[in-house]
Ligand SMILES: [Fe+2]
């Protein structure tokens with residue numbers, strides 16, 4: 001044990017900054033990887049993390065977390081807990097594993113970049129822990145679903161998804177490459193840790209852990225809570241980085257980075273968490289609607305942070321974000337349900353009569369907009385015309401988020417002036433976007449995004465053969481056994497049996 005109290009040696013060990021003399025600064029911290037913005041080296045040395053931890057403490061804490069989370073998994077995996085879970089909840093966790101497990105590992109690449117190219121030793125120290133955290137998250141979130149394989153073969157999508165060209169996997173890779181694998185240290189601190197983790201995923205994990213507890217899924221709840229405690233620590237790399245940028249007059253750069261990633265985070269969050277909270281989670285286990293969660297947690301947190309730092313809310317806040325909050329996730333949920341053969345989970349329609357009452361209560365007007373479309377799907381299901389509830393073509397896809405365009409939903413709700421995509425011509429190629437902020441993101445950095453081909457671009461380029469839905473599914477790596485189906489076999493659409501009271 002060290003003879004000195006921690007407070008006397010902590011700063012010395014975590015803050016070993018020095019000026020380089022044998023080489024140029026730009027060789028050690030190239031602008032492309034560090035993005036120092038001409039802020040002098042010694043100014044970066046004031047970077048002060050709000051969460052202090054030493055390596056022995058870190059290892060001690062993490063060992064304890066792993067021991068308890070794996071112990072829960074050991075016990076639960078011998079029980080029938082998974083088999084008895086609600087089918088909608090199974091959809092939520094399978095979707096989660098495929099979209100999140102391997103990206104956690106790639107987030108480790110992002111953390112490692114800050115651990116090498118961050119401009120302060122204290123920051124690099126903290127990012128080293130972040131690298132270890134994300135490696136752990138990748139491991140436990142592939143280990144847990146691996147234990148489910150005998151009961152649910154598609155749990156292998158936890159590992160498989162990101163290695164396929166399934167459309168959601170393409171969307172996730174496009175986002176996560178932009179946010180971390182292809183990002184520089186400063187942008188990462190503001191985009192991955194300040195915007196995505198502090199703003200969205202940390203709160204999402206808190207929400208999901210409590211929903212999992214309500215549902216009775218102890219395994220997933222303990223997994224998610226364990227991850228969240230790491231996220232809450234390493235997400236704190238954003239604030240000290242932001243502080244230095246603002247002290248050196250880089251507010252515009254900081255604002256742009258946040259405006260860019262807030263919009264991207266919102267879209268993926270709405271797609272995954274929106275469907276999970278408002279449609280997949282069983283009614284009796286829902287603590288908040290997605291709209292309430294966004295308002296009470298995400299919006300409040302961001303508004304406070306913007307105010308504290310003297311930043312502005314993103315330029316699209318009122319005009320786009322608050323409007324989309326009313327319709328976007330209902331539209332993506334319906335899209336995923338309709339194109340369910342293209343996903344690795346069984347989407348739960350979540351629109352039984354009681355669920356519709358709940359949706360109408362939480363989102364007044366839902367019955368007159370989305371409800372009407374579900375009426376048609378329900379009618380077809382009751383009449384046994386299942387083919388009419390399934391797609392024959394592929395939808396238009398946005399060249400930024402890679403998510404199908406849901407604009408008709410927004411148009412029907414009176415929230416968009418036109419159902420058409422926002423387009424932009426660059427070097428003779430036409431790009432289509434689901435929303436104006438995406439067009440803005442593209443126009444800011446066309447060289448960063450111009451080469452990517454969306455699923456539909458690949459289809460039109462003849463890369464997907466035969467050029468039909470089945471060819472598309474084969475290209476996505478989805479076998480007929482894996483194709484998503486209605487989670488409850490249309491139970492939601494069937495007439496409720498009349499209960500006859502015994503007299
Ligand atoms: Fe993580």
Ligand SMILES: [Fe+2]
Pocket residue numbers: 107134197231234
């Ligand atoms: Fe993280």
